[in-house]
Amino acid sequence: MDFSEIILSAIDSLRINKLRSTLTALGIIIGVAAIILLISIGTGLQNYITGEFEKLGTNSIFILPGKVRVGPQGGPPQTVNKLSFKIADRIEREKGTFINLVLPQIEKNITAEYRSKSKITLLIGTKSDYFGISDIKAKTGRVFSQKDDQTSKKVAVIGQTLASDLFENQNPIDQKIIVSEKSFTVIGVMEEQGNAGGIDIDDQVIIPLNSARILTGAEQVNAILVRTTSTETIPQAKAQVEKILLRTLSKDDFTILTQEQLLSSILQILSVLTLALGGIAAISLIVGGVGISNIMLVSVTERTREIGLRKAVGATSQDILSQFLAEAVILSVVGGLIGITVGYLGSLAISNFVKTAIPLWGVLLGIGFSSAVGVVFGVAPAIRAARLEPIVALRHE
Amino acid sequence: MKTLLSAKNLIKVYGEEPNLTYALNDVSIDIKNAEFVAIIGPSGSGKSTLMHILGCLDKPDKGKYYFEDKEITQFTDNELAKIRNTKIGFVFQAFNLLPRTSALKNVELPLIYTDLSKAEAEKRSTAVLNELGLRDKLSSTPAKLSGGQQQRVAIARALVNNPQVIFADEPTGNLDSKASQEIINIFKDLNRRGRTIVMITHEKDIAKNAKRIITIKDGKIVSDKKQTTSR
Numbered sequence: 296m297d298f299s300e301i302i303l304s305a306i307d308s309l310r311i312n313k314l315r316s317t318l319t320a321l322g323i324i325i326g327v328a329a330i331i332l333l334i335s336i337g338t339g340l341q342n343y344i345t346g347e348f349e350k351l352g353t354n355s356i357f358i359l360p361g362k363v364r365v366g367p368q369g370g371p372p373q374t375v376n377k378l379s380f381k382i383a384d385r386i387e388r389e390k391g392t393f394i395n396l397v398l399p400q401i402e403k404n405i406t407a408e409y410r411s412k413s414k415i416t417l418l419i420g421t422k423s424d425y426f427g428i429s430d431i432k433a434k435t436g437r438v439f440s441q442k443d444d445q446t447s448k449k450v451a452v453i454g455q456t457l458a459s460d461l462f463e464n465q466n467p468i469d470q471k472i473i474v475s476e477k478s479f480t481v482i483g484v485m486e487e488q489g490n491a492g493g494i495d496i497d498d499q500v501i502i503p504l505n506s507a508r509i510l511t512g513a514e515q516v517n518a519i520l521v522r523t524t525s526t527e528t529i530p531q532a533k534a535q536v537e538k539i540l541l542r543t544l545s546k547d548d549f550t551i552l553t554q555e556q557l558l559s560s561i562l563q564i565l566s567v568l569t570l571a572l573g574g575i576a577a578i579s580l581i582v583g584g585v586g587i588s589n590i591m592l593v594s595v596t597e598r599t600r601e602i603g604l605r606k607a608v609g610a611t612s613q614d615i616l617s618q619f620l621a622e623a624v625i626l627s628v629v630g631g632l633i634g635i636t637v638g639y640l641g642s643l644a645i646s647n648f649v650k651t652a653i654p655l656w657g658v659l660l661g662i663g664f665s666s667a668v669g670v671v672f673g674v675a676p677a678i679r680a681a682r683l684e685p686i687v688a689l690r691h692e
Numbered sequence: 693m694k695t696l697l698s699a700k701n702l703i704k705v706y707g708e709e710p711n712l713t714y715a716l717n718d719v720s721i722d723i724k725n726a727e728f729v730a731i732i733g734p735s736g737s738g739k740s741t742l743m744h745i746l747g748c749l750d751k752p753d754k755g756k757y758y759f760e761d762k763e764i765t766q767f768t769d770n771e772l773a774k775i776r777n778t779k780i781g782f783v784f785q786a787f788n789l790l791p792r793t794s795a796l797k798n799v800e801l802p803l804i805y806t807d808l809s810k811a812e813a814e815k816r817s818t819a820v821l822n823e824l825g826l827r828d829k830l831s832s833t834p835a836k837l838s839g840g841q842q843q844r845v846a847i848a849r850a851l852v853n854n855p856q857v858i859f860a861d862e863p864t865g866n867l868d869s870k871a872s873q874e875i876i877n878i879f880k881d882l883n884r885r886g887r888t889i890v891m892i893t894h895e896k897d898i899a900k901n902a903k904r905i906i907t908i909k910d911g912k913i914v915s916d917k918k919q920t921t922s923r
């Protein structure tokens with residue numbers, strides 16, 4: 296009995312019990328579809344974040360206050376913020392040949408008001424270069440200029456969400472909003488940025504750094520973004536920044552992150568997440584496998600006479616073993632293939648809401664895992680079938 | 693004629709001490725090529741056990757069994773499967789056809805365990821079914837066939853490997869008298885053309901169609917008679 300005959304004869308047997316075969320395969324279909332769907336969501340999220348980071352360019356260094364550990368053991372910085380304008384100025388003065396741009400940034404939750412409406416939103420104080428680096432354009436009006444910053448102009452560029460919350464259908468340009476009890480003129484509304492991990496980036500107000508400094512009265516900055524001359528000069532620039540910072544600060548007062556580090560840490564977390572999601576889905580596949588085992592055992596009992604007959608007409612124990620194993624594996628592989636299709640269609644269906652992408656390894660994992668399930672859970676019933684004595688099997692009622 | 697089967701002092705015991713049952717108690721039998729033998733006896737006489745051993749489905753506890761001068765009692769399970777596949781055909785009382793499977797596929801069953809190509813297997817199965825008058829039933833499933841037709845499919849399955857001998861275990865047990873006679877006639881016809889037939893039955897009327905009747909009782913052969921005239 297050669298391989299193709301084993302397969303054909305197994306397919307015949309499965310076709311004879313269509314309903315039962317379909318129900319058994321359903322367990323595998325659901326399991327594999329769930330794996331594919333969850334992996335596609337995880338991978339889609341990774342691709343999205345990578346894309347967003349690439350928009351920022353790869354020649355950036357971030358200086359953050361306190362000791363920030365990114366990665367699975369990360370947590371919020373707990374020390375007092377010792378990053379100040381003074382330090383930013385010092386880096387600016389000594390920026391040397393590797394650093395292009397130093398961009399201190401203030402972030403604060405504030406209340407923005409317009410007439411009777413008010414809303415808690417995120418205030419960002421930064422220099423005009425921020426718009427170019429972050430690829431933010433004004434949809435209406437304009438973004439502020441270097442001159443606006445130098446003269447501490449009380450102007451604001453607001454996000455879409457904030458604009459519609461405060462102004463509804465009214466044109467916000469040249470209107471005055473109250474930010475922390477000071478009046479600012481809206482000069483521009485940003486293009487829609489979208490949603491990043493549940494945070495609405497369109498719900499914010501950006502004002503010139505110097506204006507923010509006066510408004511908050513703070514000497515601390517929340518982050519300093521340093522742009523290097525190129526990707527290659529990042530190590531030198533990082534060393535230089537570190538040297539300047541260590542003059543007045545201790546090692547635990549700041550964290551220097553390169554874009555690459557940040558991205559790889561986030562991706563690391565996301566890949567762990569993706570695997571965890573896939574692992575949860577894999578449990579349902581194992582449940583599907585138990586279903587196969589169960590049905591195959593029932594099938595062996597039900598077909599005892601058939602097994603006896605097959606042996607009587609010349610089937611060896613190995614023939615019977617291969618036949619029942621083939622039935623289990625075909626069920627799970629076909630179930631796996633349908634599951635991949637269902638998972639793919641599912642990920643297309645939700646791609647309007649969540650970014651999805653199906654990596655090749657996900658598909659291979661789905662096929663591999665489902666056939667492994669077929670073998671593992673098909674072996675016990677197949678062995679039971681193969682061991683049946685022909686005369687005992689023939690006598691079975 | 694050459695001796696096809698030769699069993700010497702077969703003993704088969706069921707149960708455990710002290711409740712031993714001798715299904716076969718020192719049975720010796722020789723069957724020659726082209727014989728038509730009926731083994732007759734009441735239920736529990738050991739005739740089915742004897743057929744299982746002669747048909748290489750089971751092994752005796754003691755004694756020796758030779759098939760075409762080869763000592764079967766020394767064979768491994770796989771070698772026995774090979775003998776059953778190439779030298780022996782079985783016909784059962786309950787037909788034992790695969791349900792929801794066409795007559796043609798049922799007949800092809802023994803051939804999937806050979807090296808024969810799928811096309812050749814189909815050709816041979818069709819030919820045997822045609823010969824047994826089932827030309828227009830090739831794609832019928834057992835449920836759509838009468839008892840006599842089902843048994844003819846089973847005989848076709850037994851014949852498809854062109855075996856040396858056909859063992860039939862109560863082949864008419866589930867059939868009415870008309871269908872029974874049909875089946876018996878097929879066996880007689882096959883025998884006339886040189887096929888060895890060993891038939892188990894408990895009905896004297898059926899047995900008398902054979903050329904030789906062996907009566908077995910309590911695990912022993914009590915008579916072994918040649919029929920002078922076979923109808």
